[in-house]
Amino acid sequence: MAIVLLALLLFPSAYAQPWSVCGNTGNYTAASTYQDNLSQLAASLPKKASSNTSPLFATGTAGAVPDLVYALALCRGDINASACKDCVTIGFEDAQQLCAFNKEATVYYDSCLVSFSNEDFLSTTVNGNENEVTVLMDAQNFTESADYIRLLLFTLLNDTSESAINSIRRFTTARMDISSLPTIYCAVQCTPDLTADECAACLQDFPQVTLQYLDGQRGGRLLGVRCNMRYEIYKFYQGDPMLRIISLASAVPTIGKTPPGTPVTVYPQPPPAAPPAPQMITTPIAAQEETGRKGKLWIIGIAIPLVAILLCSTFTFLWLRRPKKGVLSSQDRAGANRIEENALVWTIEQKSSEFTLFDLSELLEATKSFAEENRLGQGGFGPVYKGQLSDGQEIAVKRLASHSGQGFTEFRNEVELIAKLQHTNLVRLLGCCIQAEEKILVYEYLPNKSLDFFIFDERQSSLLNWYKRRAIIEGVAQGLLYLHKHSRLRVVHRDLKASNILLDQDMDPKISDFGLARICSSNDAEGNTKRVVGTYGYMSPEYASEGIYSVKSDVFSFGVLLLEILSAKRNSGFHQYGDFLNLLGYTWHLWEIGRWLDLVEASISKEMHEAEARRYINIALMCVQENADDRPTMSDVVAALNSESVVLPEPKHPAYFNLRVSKSVESAVVVEACSLNEMTITQDPQGR
The missing domain is CATH 3.30.430.20 (Gnk2 domain, C-X8-C-X2-C motif)
Known part of the structure; x- marks a missing residue:
């Protein structure tokens, strides 16, 4: 840049x-x-x-x-x-x-x-085919305290963006009046064909780009095909401001992250010719508003220095995060974590919803200081404990381990994402705690643990008859359909597996653990990441090898899960299936020779007709086909599960079906991943 x-x-x-x-x-x-x-x-x-x-x-x-x-x-x-x-x-x-x-x-x-x-950028919600953002900057800097200016600028941009997102026109003009500073004017706009969530997604990286390229400038613009932002110390728009900011009570700096590889074109913008003096001073303000404003600014005069002191270290670090040679020190990385923690706390506190920011002492009391007898299990995130709040409500508490590979990024992702999702087949996140060194997620308590506890245990699997397993399959499918199509965020889960399916008191399923989830626009075909994270055995081939993920990645994971529910066997781990390394290859072999019931667990095979077994295996094999384009959508899957009249196509071979156990070295099988991406694989203690 x-x-x-x-x-x-x-x-x-x-x-x-x-x-x-x-x-x-x-x-x-x-x-x-x-x-x-x-x-x-x-x-x-x-x-x-x-x-x-x-x-x-x-x-x-x-x-x-x-x-x-x-x-x-x-x-x-x-x-x-x-x-x-x-x-x-x-x-x-x-x-x-x-x-x-x-x-x-x-x-x-x-x-x-x-x-x-010549390429269809109209059906997307990103800023052009290259998702390019053009940055214009004023050549002059503010002379006031850098930390103070950053606080004001983040407040202005965040409040104006939020107003634009919630506006029918997707457009807002704003004015910030703070004593001893020039008045700052701002405008934020998205194309009006975007939904509120799509507009928010378009604007989400603007704070970080602003920080990197406009830090301290007296004016600047971020220009994209789908959304844009501009601020100046002179009035550049017509009419009265649609939003006036005269208080820092709602100041919440939102620190975004620019996706790796997002191109940013930077243009210098010369200082514009000063507009006529009347334009600088003639914004109509009622006399009573002026009186009120002076009173509020007197309060701000006391409050701002205190806020600025608290945020000084935050914005100092952000200044240091601008692109430069070298690598951040461990101290800087620790500072980065603290910055993002504070930003998340402020964001939660600003929102008025049922989502709760719990106090650590409250959770210590609820779990008896994370007593071992209250421990429900252990995940990649950290241990999970049962707790009871003072009002009697039972909760499940996930405590981020200090050595967790999931880390604060995924913790924040889950807090910001799942709190906005509401569906009967999704676990409900009640709140979180970010205090001292603790990062804790608080969920509704589900008494029957997770699906893997039942289907992979010979004693417990008999408790799930075919009727109940079918209900679980359909519930998970409905939850994924909601994430992919009907939720306002359009979510790719990226880590669907048996241990992330929780069961309530009626054994109805709820999808959990959204730490790795990603939001995509309604028209996004796929995304790409250089950091592949997930669980071995559930990852689609295009994601594992190339970092390409889409709703079809979740469809693949669902297909694996469906086969595991039918067979009560893990796709991978310590189980081998004759000559085949995994469940997919074994299933494909049985499909080709027409022995469908051989796959089904003995405890439920008597409850199923052969035609029914064939149908469910057919659906599963459609989901795990090697080519993502060949896989059905979750809409297709739900339709196939709910109606026997839906004609199912013959599936093509699944991914990984040709992985075989070496006859000469049966005790050790090595599968090399052909990928240049950084890969993080989750493997549960039981071999998940």
Whole structure:
């Protein structure tokens, strides 16, 4: 990023509007079909955008593959239709000049943006095909205390973003008035076709990018095709601010993380010409508001220094986290953890919901100081204890072990994620505790432990007849369907396994442990990570080897789980199936020779018809097919489970089916993972 910044500093022409981003998806030629299609959109989109009701926004397509063109135009929420039309018209002209014959281009102005591509970026919710964010910065810095300014800036950006997310127009202008400082103006906008959650996901990395590239600057912008942010010390938008911030009572710095590999293009922005003086001072304010504001600012004058002292170390570390050579020291890493812990505490305290921030003393009393007799089990996260609150409510307490491989990142992920999910087949997170060195999750207590306790134990498995196992299978499927399709967050669990299926008093299943879960937009096909985490035996091949995850990764895990419920055997571990290393290969062998009931555990085989066994094994094999595209969605799976009239296709071979036990060395089998990713594999004490 620094190289890009330094290179652009050498070229003054980069300062001028528009700011252009030229794509790399190919070129077109003059008088080609692609250019004709682009011309159609250049003629139609300005009128379409300006004729829409506020906000002024339009998308369109022209032509057919391979000359299909996708385009988007968005005008700032405060400008009028005529100005919008003119801006979009000029945008198409400038884009074709600045990115001559590029099939993909985006241009940004103060008042609008125009973007077109030969790839379908309209069906996604990320900032263009490369998820690129353009950063413009004022060349001048604030002269006040850096820590103090960071606190104010984070407050302004967070509050304005939250207001924009919850606005129907996905647009908010704001003004922050703090004595002894210049008034700061801000605007945040998402394209209005995004849902509130999609807008929030688009904006979630802006705090971190702001910190890295705009730290201390008196003005700056983050520009993306789907969302953008701007702040200045002069009033750059029209009309009165939609949000006024005159108190730091709700100051909650949200420290985001930029996903690895996310490109960020940095442009320097020269100081704008000072606007006429009246624009700087004539925001209408009622006299009584002024009186109230002065009173509040007097209180702030006392409160801010105290807050600033508490946050000084936080923002000092964040300053140090800016991109630079070298590696963070262990002391810095410890500081990073403390920063994120504090930010999470503040976020929880700000939200008014049923989610509770427990006091450590309350949980010590509930669990009798984590007494061994209250210990329910041990997971990769740490030990789990049963507890009882003072009002008699029973709880399950997961205590983060100091050596836990899951760590604070997954702890925070679970707190921020599962608290927003509500479904009868998902475990309910009641709250958490972040105090001293303790990180604790508090769940509803489920008396019957987890599914693996029953199906992998010969004495306990007989307690689950086929009727109950079928209900568990269907409940897990419904829970996954909710995560993938019906929840407002669209979640990939990434660690579905028997030990993460908890059973309530009626033996109904609840999916738990969302520490590794990831949010995806409704249109995201897949994601990619350099850090592969999960449990051996449940991970899909594309995720284990390449770090590619999607809803189809969860479908694969569900297929493995279904086979384990039917057979009461683990897919991997200390069990071997003749010549086959795992349950998938053994199942495929039985499928090919038509001996379906041989897979089913003896205690339930008498309760099942052969046709029923075949149907469930067919569904499972469809889920564990090697190619992700061949696997069904959870909608398809639920339909197949609920109706025998659904015709099931013949499955293709599963992943890992050809792993065989060496006849010469049966006691040791080595499987090499072909992956450049960092891989973290969970293996439970019992061989999970």
